[in-house]
Amino acid sequence: MNGASILRKKQTILTELSNGDFDAFLYDCDGTLADNMEGHKASYRAAALMYGFELDDTIIDELAGWPIIQVAEEIRKKYGASFKPEVFAQLKNMLYEDTFIQDTKPIDFVVAHLKAHVGKVHIGVVSGGGxxxxxxxxxxxxxxKHVEVLVCAGDTSRGKPYPDPFLYAAESLGIAPSRCLVFEDGNPGVQAAIAAGMHWIRIDQV
Structure with a gap:
């Protein structure tokens, strides 16, 4: 099966999985809409090297969807490093935006799914990124132009895996949580969707 056939198959599966009486689709960004996790990992590793240690970036997969400051705090605790999480997060963001963001590619079947549903349901993006x-x-x-509400790190007092970001998005759209469908690639995001009382799909399992 060639790449185009795989893409069409994934688009079909995702459309079938998302069939239902929903009023809003809420998409995670990094790793769900955007194929950019390697860039994020590289920026975390580069920031760690500037503080004098080599980072095992599997922790980024484990905490996918967490606000960056909270990921930085977990890294600090794991490595016994002496940085302020907010400063590490700022450095990581600067490195990513200056060096790695230009390598971002779409996860084609998810982006196509979003575009296909514009005007049919409300569209939101809920991310742990800045x-x-x-x-x-x-x-x-x-x-x-298709995104009606964007919720990012700092918009709520608690990020994923807590439900707050998804609940805030639903409230901003004026839609009941039970009428929202979440698209996620990480466990923390799925946990947040469940805690919010929303339906969900793991796009990395499609």
């Missing part, structure tokens, strides 16, 4: 980084990523994917 607003500048996520906004630039959506611009690169060419979907900024």
């Amino acid at each position: 607003r500048v980084s996520v906004s630039r990523t959506l611009q690169q994917l060419g979907i900024t």
Whole structure:
């Protein structure tokens, strides 16, 4: 099966899985709409090297969807490093935006799914990333104009795996959580969707 056939098959599966009486689709960004996790991992590794240690980036997969400051705090605790999480997060974001963001590619079948449902349901993006980084990523994917609400790190007091970001998105759209379908690639995001009382799909299992 060639690449085009695989893409069509995944698009078909995702469309079938998302059939239902929903009022809003809420997409994670990094790793769900955007094929950019290697860039994020590289920026975390580069930031760690600047603090004098080599980072095992599997922790980034484990905490996918967490706000960057909280990921930085987990890294600090794991490695016994002496940095302030907010400073590490700022450094990581700067490295990503200056060096790696231009390598962002779409996860084609998810982006196609979003575009196919514009005007049929409300569209939101709920991310643990910073607003500048996520906004630039959506611009690169060419979907900024389709996103009605964007929730990023810092918009709620608690991030994923807590339900707060998804509940905030639903409230902003004026839609009941039970009428929302979440698209996620990480366990923390799925846990947040469940806690919010929303339906969900793991796109990395499609």
